[in-house]
Amino acid sequence: MRLPLSWLKDFSDCDLSIEDLADLLTRAGLEVESIERIGVYSDRIVVGEISEVRPIPDTNDLHEVDLLLGNDQRGSAVTGAPNITPDSSGARVPVALAGAVLLDSKSESFAITTVKARDFRGVKSSTVLCSALELGISDDHTGVLLLDESAETGSLVRELLEIPENCAADVVFDIDILPNYGRCLSIIGIAREVAALTRTPFKLEIKAEHLPTDPEAFKVSIENPELSPRYSGLVLEDVKVEPSPAWMQRRLALAGLSPINNLVDVTNYVMVEMGQPMHAFDLDKLPKQEITVRAAREGETIHTLDQDLAAGKDGEPVPPRALEESTLLITSDDQPVAVAGVIGGLESEISDATGKVLLESANFNFISIRKAMSQLKLITDASTRFSRQVDPAQTVTAIQRAAHLLQELGAAKPAGAIADCYPQPAETRSLTVHDTDITRNLGVELKDGEIAAALERLGFQAEADGKGSVEITIPGFRPDVSHSADIAEEVIRVIGFDRLEGRLLNEPLPRQERNQSWELRGKIRSVLTGCGLSDVLNYSLTTPEAESRLLAGEPPAEETPPYVQVMNKKESQERSSLRRTVLSSLMENVATNHRERKRIAIFEIGKVYLPEHTPQTGDPGDEKLPLEVFRLAMVLSGPICDPSWQDVKPRESSFHDLKGIAKVLFNKLHIESCEFTPGQGAPYHPGVAAAVLIAGKPAGTIGRIHPKVIEAYGLGEREVFAADFDLALLLDASRTDYPFRSFSSQPAVYQDLALVVNDDVPAGTVMATIRESAGELLTDISLFDIYRGEQLGEGKKSLAFQLTFCAADRSLEEKEINELREAMLGPLEEKLGAKIRA
Structure with a gap:
């Protein structure tokens, strides 16, 4: 929220400096993210001395000005001010440096502009010479403001001038309002906090029109008071729609709102000041002189104020917004005229021809508003406040305040009493x-x-x-x-x-039991981030339809139990069930980042929820809580690394890159007897998938995502490689104590072995057979080439391995190596039909 200091001072006598006030607010939970100093308050407006003024050729009134800015700093400016001439050398003037925020002297309404270095017909201007209007201290824009000749160059202009109380210059605090600080989404709310923190008076003096309330003044009905506790309305007549006065436009602009017209500006002014959102309906455009607050019905739609009907595709009008049944509406004669608490309808919009107005000030259930914001994908100033809970007691006060402002501006006058529908007044809490x-x-x-x-x-x-x-x-x-x-x-x-005082613990800490699962998850995160992957955290709630995209349009391999549903699934359509796979969440991450990032390398350690069907009692509805299982999922897509000067165009990631990361992980966890075997089934591409076995047990899968799954997630031509592991099996297989194997002091012998096998024989099976037959002298084996060609014959491939032999106690002789090769070839030919490639 943007907080103009001048507006705050209407309700608080705080005399702290700007920096101290920002620090006070931040320490109290209202984090000041930035401070914008406008006009004379800016730190970027200093005293400058004119050293030389030169006319710019081929211009009538522009001059190039050289400036001395103190501390051996110099600057330049281009000005057309009539009081700056070649005879102005030595004059002291206010100089706005780049980044300073000034009032825009060229705008008819209140506006601000940021100083930037510019070029005027080849003459560079890095600063601006300021008039009194640009400084915000008066309306004088006849020329540059001339300062006292004794003013020190480089000093801040604000320290030299007497700043009027009601000047246009201001200081604006940009405050991050936390969800539980909804009371501070108003000037009065923050002023109350400041007064309490500084022990100064809180001046809650609001000029308001004290109008009576009458439930019969205008027909209002609320179908569900839980969704809309209160609705107040006032009919205004003799409406004159015109621009609001400069002081109001200034305050709204500083608060971050665009002035529109006097009626709309007054509702926004009251919202910012009091925190009570309001809305103005053109009364003559309502289908009937009545208001009903109800939930939307199936198939209902509405055109909202933010829609430009002329901006449709191919000349077609913009379609109305579809509404879900949970969305709360303001209706007239059963026709939607506004989305309650979010945005008004286009059909009842205020226009220059408006003669009568219904002024709305209501209160809505914050959960209902949040759902409407999510469904419409629309966030407004009103919905932001309602979604953080607004006090229903202030609806009438807000209307009275707005009525006073409108009469003060001559924009409208009340036609009667305030209609106030409050079926179930809130009880006082103690x-x-x-x-x-x-x-x-x-x-x-x-x-x-x-x-x-x-x-x-x-x-x-x-x-x-x-x-x-x-x-x-x-x-x-x-x-x-x-x-x-x-x-x-x-x-x-x-x-x-x-x-608060720092105190030592009175008792020793209790003994902490080691949580091996927690330690393992931490180690996995450390290893995978070291491999270049980013750790992500997703919601555990999803929908069956979202996860079904992983099936590539095929039915599941076996009958699966139903999803665990959340109780409020009707109100939470996008988060109706507990997830059964982490991989679906990662694929949604890929879809979200698909257009923004080429390289995506992420992983998640999270729970999946598997339902159990055994009831605890005889009641069929009394089922056991779901099994909560930790899974590890990884996704790799795009270039293997981000471009750099060393590698301008990195190669694309592959299945083997992700497999290599998995092998690094298993190695760091000291997991032995790990085997990759051919795999199949959704969501993987046939032929580019593997099942991972640890100690003979299925521990996970790895592979390339099927093209149909890629299409289902809208990923175009992107290739995605994924892996999914059972964390409990990794924990069981990992070792915290492992035997040390001493390094051999003897030289190793390296030999290459190229074998021709049938195309359907996995390289992993060949490697396992070689290890089994070669014995302990074979210390390492790696596949470095796969070749297919006509000379090998149809259905054949060549696998080339590098073999490393080493003995702990002696140097191996050539005879021993040859005997080992012969010992390997026999089983390879018998079991796999492998032959040495000629």
Whole structure:
């Protein structure tokens, strides 16, 4: 949220410096991400001395100005100001350096601009000479503001000038509002926090039109009060739609909103000021003089305000937004006129011809709003506030404030009382805490009186009984407070975290049992990130339809039990079930990043959930909790590495790259007797897949993703290689204690062996046969070439291996090596039909 300092001062007398205020807010949980100093407040506007002024040829009034900026710094500017002439040498002027934010003197309405280095007809200008209007201290733009000749060059201009209280220059804090700080999505909300933190008065003085409420003033009905607790409305007449005044446009622009017209600007102004979203309907465009708040029905649609009907493809009009049944609507005569709490409908939009208006100020269930935002893929300023819970008590106050502003601007006047539909008024919430509870939570001894005083500064009603207890009435704008721990957090924020004391533990730490599964997961992450893969974390909720894309359009190999469904699956269509594979989540990651990144190398260690069917009781619906199994999945796609000066165009990743990463992992985990055998089945490409056996047990799969699966995820021509392993089997097979094998001091003998075998004979089987027949003297074997050609014959291939022989106690002689080769060839020919390649 953008917070203009001038607006904050309407409600707070805080006199802290800008830096101290930013630090205070951040320490209180309102993280200030950036500070924008506009106009004279900028750190980039300094005093400059004009050293020389030269006319620019072929121009009527432009001059090139050389500047001295202090500390041996120089600058240049191009200006057309009439009071800057060749006789202006020695004058002191305000100079805006690159990056400074000024008021835009060329804009008819309030606007700001950032100074950048520019080129005027070949003359470079790195700075701007500022007028009083550009500095935001007056409306004078007749020329450059001339400063006192004694002003020190390089000093900040704001330190020399008396800045008027209501000037256009300002300081804007950009604050990251956390989800549980919804109360601070308003100027008043932040001002309340500042007043509490600085122990200064909170000036909640809002000029409002005190209008009565009457349920019959306008017909309003709410079908489900749980989804819409309150709806207030006011009919306005004598409407005059025109631009809002400059002061309002300025504040809205600084807050990050675009001024539109006086009616819309007033609703936005009240929203930013009070945190209560509002909406204005053109009353004459409503199908009927009534409002009903209800959930959408199947097949309903609506054109919303953000849609440009003329921007459709091929000249076709933009289609309306489809609505899900859970989406809350504002309707008139059973026709949707707005998506409740999110955005208005196009058919009831305010226009220059609008004569009567229905001003809406309502309250909606925050969960319902979040679902609508997700379904429509639409985030607005209103929905952001409603999704973090808004106090239903302020709907009428917001209308009264808006009515006052509209009458003050001469834009409209109320036609009667405020229609207020509030079927189930919210109950006042209260809480009793004891000072010992707060002390136990914080580790700081506080008395009940200090606790009550801190809470009252935050808007709570708190009464200490003097015996350690505090009776607290929780205000409606604090839905996040419900327990004593919440109270403790609020108290320490106000009294200061510096009150917390560091203490040593009173007792020794209990003995910690080693969690081998946790240690293994940590080691796997270390190994795989070392291999260039990125660790990702996905939701464990998915849908059966999403995971079915891995089947490549084929039915599963065997009947599978149903998915474990979440109870609110109807309201959470995209997250209705617990996942049964991690690989599906990684494929969605690939689809998300497909267009942005060529190289994708990721892995995830996560749980899958496998349902059990054995009921715990006789009730068929009473099933056991699902099995939670840890899986490791990896995905590799695109170039083997990112381009660099060493390798401008890296080669594409392959099956063998991912297999190599898996082998490195097994080696680091000290897993022996690992075997890769031919595999098949979804989601892999036939012939480019392997089953991984560890100690003879199936431990996982690895292969190239099937083209149909690639198509299902919308990945075009991309090749994706994936692996999926059972983490429990890896844990069982990994060894923490393993025998040391001493290095041989004897020389090794290297020999190549090329064999011709049938095309369907796996290289792994050939290697296993060689190892078995060669004995312990064969210390290593690696495949370095595969060849197919006409000279070998149809259905044949050549496999070339490098063999490493070494004895621990002697140098091997040629005779021994030849005997070993002969010992290998016999079994190879008998079992596999292998022959030495000529």
